[in-house]
Amino acid sequence: MGRPQTVKVRDVAREAGVAVGTVSRVLNDHPRVTPELRERVEKAMAHLGYEVDVTAQSMRAGRSRLVACAIRDFDIPRFALFIKEAEAVLREAGYTLLLASTTNRADIEIGLLSAFRRRRVDGVMMTLSDEQHRDVREALSAASMPVLLIDRDGITTLDRVTADHREGARLATTHLLGLGHRRIAMLVGDLKAFPSRSRLEGFREACSAAGMVPHPRLLRDNVLSGEDAYRATVSLMALAEPPTALFVAAMDTLGGCLRALRTMGIAAGDGISVVAGSDSDLAELHAPPITAITWDLAAMGRHAATMLLERMRGDEIEGGRGLAVPTQLIIRGSTRPLPS
Numbered sequence: 001m002g003r004p005q006t007v008k009v010r011d012v013a014r015e016a017g018v019a020v021g022t023v024s025r026v027l028n029d030h031p032r033v034t035p036e037l038r039e040r041v042e043k044a045m046a047h048l049g050y051e052v053d054v055t056a057q058s059m060r061a062g063r064s065r066l067v068a069c070a071i072r073d074f075d076i077p078r079f080a081l082f083i084k085e086a087e088a089v090l091r092e093a094g095y096t097l098l099l100a101s102t103t104n105r106a107d108i109e110i111g112l113l114s115a116f117r118r119r120r121v122d123g124v125m126m127t128l129s130d131e132q133h134r135d136v137r138e139a140l141s142a143a144s145m146p147v148l149l150i151d152r153d154g155i156t157t158l159d160r161v162t163a164d165h166r167e168g169a170r171l172a173t174t175h176l177l178g179l180g181h182r183r184i185a186m187l188v189g190d191l192k193a194f195p196s197r198s199r200l201e202g203f204r205e206a207c208s209a210a211g212m213v214p215h216p217r218l219l220r221d222n223v224l225s226g227e228d229a230y231r232a233t234v235s236l237m238a239l240a241e242p243p244t245a246l247f248v249a250a251m252d253t254l255g256g257c258l259r260a261l262r263t264m265g266i267a268a269g270d271g272i273s274v275v276a277g278s279d280s281d282l283a284e285l286h287a288p289p290i291t292a293i294t295w296d297l298a299a300m301g302r303h304a305a306t307m308l309l310e311r312m313r314g315d316e317i318e319g320g321r322g323l324a325v326p327t328q329l330i331i332r333g334s335t336r337p338l339p340s
Helices: 009-016 020-027 035-048 054-061 079-092 106-118 134-142 165-178 194-209 226-237 254-263 281-285 297-313
Strands: 066-071 096-101 123-126 147-150 159-163 184-187 245-248 273-276 291-295 322-325 327-330
Touching (some): 020 035, 165 245, 184 226
Parallel strands (some): 066 123, 147 159, 159 322, 245 273
16 A cells, blocks of 8 residues: 655645645735635645645744743642643644753753754743853853743843742741741752742841841751752751741642651641642642642743743844732641740
């Protein structure tokens, strides 16, 4: 059985009774094609089983209709909300979204930017492991496509969509202070990244407003995984004067903290107050439910995709734009007044 014969543009033109140029104009959405001609050509394409050569069409048009999204880790469940909404906006505009993981490494970020450029990706949304990394900045400058940063705010020449982590951390810390807690431990991520820096700033701001100096031994940074959170929590609770409250500000590390407390026989809420830096199903379903900071990741995805589309269209926009999504504190049973 031989290979099926490929249907050409000229075959469609013959079937529809139009010129080859008319078929090309229909394929490229030319505004001067009448509805009647468009319908004839589309019926001919359907009858013959004609398939558009997307690669060739993209090369002729100078664009791929592809947008890339490169994030630190696929294992952050709530980030799916960002991806889902961004993809819906881009798909409506005729783009396909590609996903890649950077594993929070600068060398991979640089390699991905190079690969996206070679593949003529039309735009990129991405996180960065270190916004001040010289080689990463050079790779961003060399990018031939618009790049939007996700939850990173250190490069003001690029568009950025962030959450107001500083305010969220300030609200959480003020809440704990209002319950009488003074020995508040904080687990935070990589301080080279905007979210962690902002959360630490909000924490210190709330402590300063209350006339309190945070205990240096109660801060644990570079907490990037559940295992990191487990070890940090065990270390904190083993201190001669352990904390009375835990602010687990590192993204998606609450599970490690709670596992450590359970192993040590300490109950969240009764034995120690706990606040999560980002809300999750675990925070909501835990007994007791965990007080948590939340923000609209779906809205972040929509804003990011819309801003990137504006850049890809070539809209006249001066300088990099920054958009911050507000944060809120959801108070639940895991935070209680400090016993007298």
